[in-house]
Amino acid sequence: MTFDLLIRGGTIVDGTGAAGYVADVGIVGDRIHAIGDLSAAEAADSIDATGLIVAPGFIDVHNHANNEMDGGILNIPGVENQVRQGVTTLIAGNCGGSPWPIDEHLEAVAELPIRQNYGLLVGMDTVRAEAEVGAEPANDEQIARMQDLIREAMDAGAFGVSTGYFPDFVTTDEIARVAEPAAEAGGLYATHMRSEAGPILEALQEAIAVGERSGCPVQISHIKCWGRHAWDLVDDVLEMIEAARERGLDITADRYPYVASFSGVANVIPSRLRIEAGRRGGLEHLRDDDLIDEVREGAEAFIDEIGGPQNLVFAPLEPMPKIDGKNLHEVAQERDQEPWRTAMELTIQGSVSCMFFVMREENVRRFMQHPAVFAASDGHLRVLGKGVSHPRNYGTFPRWIGHYGRDEGLFTVEEVVRKCTSMPARKYGLHDRGELTPRRIADITIFSWEEIRDTATFEDPHHYPDGIPHVIVAGKVAVRDGDVTDGAYGRVLRRRS
Ligand SMILES: [Zn+2]
Incomplete structure (x- = not known):
């Protein structure tokens, strides 16, 4: 057997939470072919991962990579701030705003040299604007029109629907009904809740109601207790999520590891x-x-x-x-x-x-440690050195792993890798990704548990992290020895494709 790429001697942390073990990974084409003792095998190319962790590529399900206001994937497709963190898949279209039409946008992105995979949610604000619903509650006819647009987006491969920043006149009933076609197509409902501040419990109640009524699994985006009126509500928020899970709702949340929002x-x-x-x-x-x-x-x-x-x-x-x-x-x-x-x-x-700067460090940790919460950046694509950046654009995943996992001891390497890989993959229906097992797509991040570290700070935010020497996207080496390679191997992902 000759492999196209052989990763030798690393510790396999497979994304499921199972204990790491030393093995080789053999890749043929874009898929993992074998994991085990492959020391006798030949390979066209190989990476020595001795002493390093070999993990599934990190999956960032909450980011704004589509946002053309600040460049966006259409204008700066090759930027490195995500892949250099070990991120191999982005899901954009969050917080209610997405490109439109989805199909056209995805076709345009597919032509571009992107460095990590890219998929979308459809934004409900975007759909509301497309359906020309004004500053008032939608009537039945308008709701039907929005449902058609959601159907069209789901047919184009959206992974679900996102909401955010809804003003008061948009009712819970409207949101739940417009989300129904997403549920029918197997998609989820990701929400930047109506409030993350004082009225957070009412907002969470609404998010849960939308999930229960529409049939969509729920993803609470960038969960936080925003501002001092919400700081003491963290227990209530988590209890409400647990109660909904006990009733059978698939509700999870994502979190970036910083105390400031953007x-x-x-x-x-x-x-x-x-x-x-x-x-x-x-x-x-x-x-x-x-x-x-x-x-x-x-x-x-x-x-x-x-x-x-x-x-x-x-x-x-x-x-x-x-x-x-x-x-x-x-x-x-x-x-x-x-x-x-x-x-x-x-x-x-x-x-x-x-x-x-409105979050309490202690609450950030509480959310990160909760079993229903996993990693995501809420970040953007950023050109190194340009403008003022939130450090999460460069450091989210290495900070989850290096700072909070290793240094603060909040997680074992297996636990934190799971929160960066299989948890988001399962929730978003990325069935070929998020775990290291034969036949899955070879999206792989190779990092040092001792050295992985975010180096971007609020004062000096434009820095790539340390300790992530190699990143493989669809079987090809996208980052080698800490530098991006010439190729751009990311793919456009469509739900079920
Ligand atoms: Zn948001």
Whole structure:
């Protein structure tokens, strides 16, 4: 037997949680052919993995790689920040926003040199806009139209439907009904819940209801207790998830290993007021005499909830030297304004992104350790050195493994690899991936348990991690000796394809 690629002498941590063992992995074409003592075999190419962990490629089911606002896979297909973390599969289209039409987008991506596999959820906000439903609850006819669009997306290979940032007029009933065709096609419902702050329990109740009524398995995206009004609710959140699981609902969650979220400064202004300003012709109407007091009140309440303006740090995608990496307190002082007004002016200016340092470390750990929670980045594709980046774009998986697993002792290598591989694969129906067994696709990440480490920080975020020397995508070497190779072996994944 001659293998195309032979990985020699590594410790196999197969993704299921089973204890690691030393063996060789023989690959033919894009599949794992054999695992065992293959020392007598010949191979066209080989990698010496002695002393290293050989694991399934990491699967990042929550990211925004489709987001063209900041490049996105269509514009920067070859960027390395995901594959260098050992990620071999991305599922994008999260938080309610996806490309449209799905089929056209996937066909375009299939033509590009991408470095890891790529699949999509269909965003319910996107579908709502496509169906031209206005700022009001959808009627039966509109719901039927949205259901047709979801069906079309599922036929094109979407893995499910995502929601996020829904304003009050979108009802639970509407969400559940629009999600039904996703359930019929075997897809899931991934939700950036309506609230992760004070009203998180009501929001979680809604997410569970949508799952139970639509028939979709539920994925709580980037689970967190956001802001100080939610910090003490972590036990209630976990209990509610456990109770739903006991009733038979397939509900899980994902989590990135950092205490700051990343979003737009617009979040400081209540969405109701942004919608009203939009209705009047643009966000500059936030300054209108009859709105400004409410803007101030809402923004000040928000700033209070995050614990003060110093906890909002600007992270623009395109460099903005006056605010890059500064916090709202500093920028407001420089402008001689009150913080709420600075936040409003930057909201009017448009699409200024920022980080909110609003999570408690202890809660981050609680979520990560829960058996229904696995790893995901909530990240974006990033060009090394460009703009201000959240470190999760470079460090999510090595931080789960190296920092929280090895250094903090939260997980064994087998447990943490499972949370990066088979758990997301099973949930998202990636049946050919997520475990190292013969016949599965050879997406493989080879790392050092002693050396794996995230090096991107909030202060200095553009750094690839250490300790992940080799990454195999579909049987081909995508990263060798810590550097990407010339080839781009990622594939477009369609559900059931
Ligand atoms: Zn989100």
